[in-house]
Amino acid sequence: MDCIFCAIIEGKAEAEIVYEDEATVAFMDINPANPGHTLVVPRQHVRDVFDIDEETAAAVMRAAVRVARAIKAALQPDGVNLMQASGPAAFQSVFHFHFHVVPRWWDDSLKLPWRPTPGAPSVIQAAASRIRENIGR
Ligand code: 5GP
Ligand code: ZN
Secondary structure (H helix, E strand, O other), X not given: OOOHHHHHXXXXXXXXXXXXXXXXXXXXXXXXXXXXXXXXXXXXXXXXOOOOXXXXXXXXXXXXXXXXXXXXXXXXXXXXEEEOOOOHHHOOOOOOOOXXXXXXXXXXXXXXXXXXXXXXXXXXXXXXXXXXXXXXX
């Protein structure tokens, strides 16, 4: 399988690694949205949020929290975004699960990718009802 993140994890491709544990690796994104933009990945090759088991997901989130706190201490950002894309329609371009940890500053140029607009309560409730029916399946 041709996966750039697996190659990084296996030491076969270059990356600026900042954190490793038994289940995860974190390294710098080569196209940083802001200085310090870091990716946190499971060692196990899983594609996306639909593919990852809950234990591995928890390990990736724990590592992401550690990385976010290290970024906060190192770079003193005003905030941090944790972002995860699952599926091409959601901006995923590398199909090995990862969290983006993106330091944020008040004066950076990043924008929220949607415009908050009130939804119709009936539409919100219908979606909530369908989600509730499918939780845990
Ligand atoms: P996605 O679009 O899937 O959410 O994010 C993939 C990220 O991986 C992008 O931000 C991209 O810059 C980063 N990326 C792609 N190829 C490489 C690579 O070879 N090395 C590193 N460090 N990051 C990469
Ligand atoms: Zn992989």
